[in-house]
Amino acid sequence: xxxxxxxxxxxxxxxxxxxxxxxxxxxxxxxxxxxxxxxxxxxxxxxxxxxxxxxxxxxxxxxxxxxxxxxxxxxxxxxxxxxxxxxxxxxxxxxxxxxxxxxxxxxxxxxxxxxxxxxxxxxxxxxxxxxxxxxxxxxxxxxxxxxxxxxxxxxxxxxxxxxxxxxxxxxxxxxxxxxxxxxxxxxxxxxxxxxxxxxxxxxxxxxxxxxxxxxxxxxxxxxxxxxxxxxxxx
Amino acid sequence: xxxxxxxxxxxxxxxxxxxxxxxxxxxxxxxxxxxxxxxxxxxxxxxxxxxxxxxxxxxxxxxxxxxxxxxxxxxxxxxxxxxxxxxxxxxxxxxxxxxxxxxxxxxxxxxxxxxxxxxxxxxxxxxxxxxxxxxxxxxxxxxxxxxxxxxxxxxxxxxxxxxxxxxxxxxxxxxxxxxxxxxxxxxxxxxxxxxxxxxxxxxxxxxxxxxxxxxxxxxxxxxxxxxxxxxxxx
Numbered sequence: 001x002x003x004x005x006x007x008x009x010x011x012x013x014x015x016x017x018x019x020x021x022x023x024x025x026x027x028x029x030x031x032x033x034x035x036x037x038x039x040x041x042x043x044x045x046x047x048x049x050x051x052x053x054x055x056x057x058x059x060x061x062x063x064x065x066x067x068x069x070x071x072x073x074x075x076x077x078x079x080x081x082x083x084x085x086x087x088x089x090x091x092x093x094x095x096x097x098x099x100x101x102x103x104x105x106x107x108x109x110x111x112x113x114x115x116x117x118x119x120x121x122x123x124x125x126x127x128x129x130x131x132x133x134x135x136x137x138x139x140x141x142x143x144x145x146x147x148x149x150x151x152x153x154x155x156x157x158x159x160x161x162x163x164x165x166x167x168x169x170x171x172x173x174x175x176x177x178x179x180x181x182x183x184x185x186x187x188x189x190x191x192x193x194x195x196x197x198x199x200x201x202x203x204x205x206x207x208x209x210x211x212x213x214x215x216x217x218x219x220x221x222x223x224x225x226x227x228x229x230x231x232x233x234x
Numbered sequence: 235x236x237x238x239x240x241x242x243x244x245x246x247x248x249x250x251x252x253x254x255x256x257x258x259x260x261x262x263x264x265x266x267x268x269x270x271x272x273x274x275x276x277x278x279x280x281x282x283x284x285x286x287x288x289x290x291x292x293x294x295x296x297x298x299x300x301x302x303x304x305x306x307x308x309x310x311x312x313x314x315x316x317x318x319x320x321x322x323x324x325x326x327x328x329x330x331x332x333x334x335x336x337x338x339x340x341x342x343x344x345x346x347x348x349x350x351x352x353x354x355x356x357x358x359x360x361x362x363x364x365x366x367x368x369x370x371x372x373x374x375x376x377x378x379x380x381x382x383x384x385x386x387x388x389x390x391x392x393x394x395x396x397x398x399x400x401x402x403x404x405x406x407x408x409x410x411x412x413x414x415x416x417x418x419x420x421x422x423x424x425x426x427x428x429x430x431x432x433x434x435x436x437x438x439x440x441x442x443x444x445x446x447x448x449x450x451x452x453x454x455x456x457x458x459x460x461x462x463x464x465x466x467x468x
Contacts, residue, residue, distance in 0.1 A: 103337060107454045114447035137454070213348035214468060220341045220371070223460040226453070230461050234448060 028130035086146035106137020116234025173210030262364035320380035340371020341456035350468025407444030
């Protein structure tokens with residue numbers, strides 16, 4: 001059983017809590033039984049650590065498990081998981097321009113998987129897909145999504161050539177959600193929590209969509225995106 | 235200018251960060267210009283504190299303001315705000331059975347106001363309406379909602395006598411959201427993030443609603459509730 005923080009594997013686990021090392025190693029941490037199961041089911045490569053001698057994985061002390069955990073109620077398993085790319089694009093794509101909150105990102109991934117928008121393309125300034133709070137908010141659905149970071153303008157231009165129509169959300173949108181018949185191949189673009197979508201990306205959109213509400217200017221980005229994906233679900 | 239943590243008013247501000255004192259005094263803390271404006275617009279009574287000598291309010295030091303702030307980027311105003319009850323019930327009511335996460339609660343309040351579900355009734359085990367993270371997630375919309383804590387079973391029985399129909403969300407629901415024509419007067423019940431709605435409350439529902447998704451069991455409760463309120467908006 002490993003019980004020292006100085007152990008090289010344990011040091012590496014702590015390092016993987018930061019984006020820098022996740023990017024370098026193309027891997028990330030997964031906590032809890034449910035997420036581990038979903039990862040296995042989808043063929044992700046795992047290196048499992050546990051504080052429970054009856055479970056599969058390298059045994060580490062409960063104290064270390066607690067320290068490695070980022071929640072108040074630590075689970076007894078975690079794993080290093082290799083990132084994996086799915087090669088095909090879904091016909092409905094979710095695109096995120098600088099979404100900042102890990103919880104919002106996780107909620108969006110969860111809803112996107114639920115409504116068949118399984119390819120998600122995010123700007124480099126969007127919070128890390130593999131942030132612990134993001135993964136937690138996906139409730140295991142992250143392993144069903146194809147997650148891509150890319151410069152959005154370039155990607156939009158490529159996708160248009162492939163026949164995708166681009167729908168941007170905007171409180172000044174001209175089309176009301178209830179009145180839209182969505183294209184078969186489409187990209188839904190959502191923006192930053194404070195600033196919305198950048199003007200140069202709005203300019204590339206084929207359509208600007210708004211969700212009608214009684215009197216508030218805007219909905220939470222996770223909610224707005226989920227409502228539109230619900231309406232347009234595959 | 236107040237700069238000591240031992241000042242009685244400052245001590246009281248710190249106390250109001252806990253639910254106990256908010257309950258006792260029937261008041262809560264509000265941070266930032268936008269929330270203050272919305273509170274004023276809706277006639278809430280405020281006692282304002284600021285670290286900016288050019289702003290309205292009792293002047294306190296920047297250091298105290300930082301300490302009182304619960305976010306990384308503190309604003310320069312905060313206020314003690316008296317709770318206020320709106321006397322009438324909206325025709326569409328949102329009811330929450332033990333929602334736990336302050337962010338989810340705030341998102342739901344924001345969406346409820348947006349879609350005309352302005353009366354929100356929550357069980358006593360639901361997280362505090364006036365939790366700092368809840369208020370933040372409402373983005374100023376909390377001042378438009380009528381927020382009630384009550385025993386749900388009693389309330390459901392009263393509301394049924396007033397002609398309200400009760401719709402409970404359930405992944406085993408028999409009615410698909412897209413196929414429902416909602417009643418004019420209705421109560422939408424959402425449950426706890428992990429457990430869903432308690433059986434004794436489910437038993438009182440007139441209808442059980444599900445949102446169809448491609449393959450996941452459930453959506454985030456803030457998203458699920460928002461999608462239904464969007465469909466049934468006033």
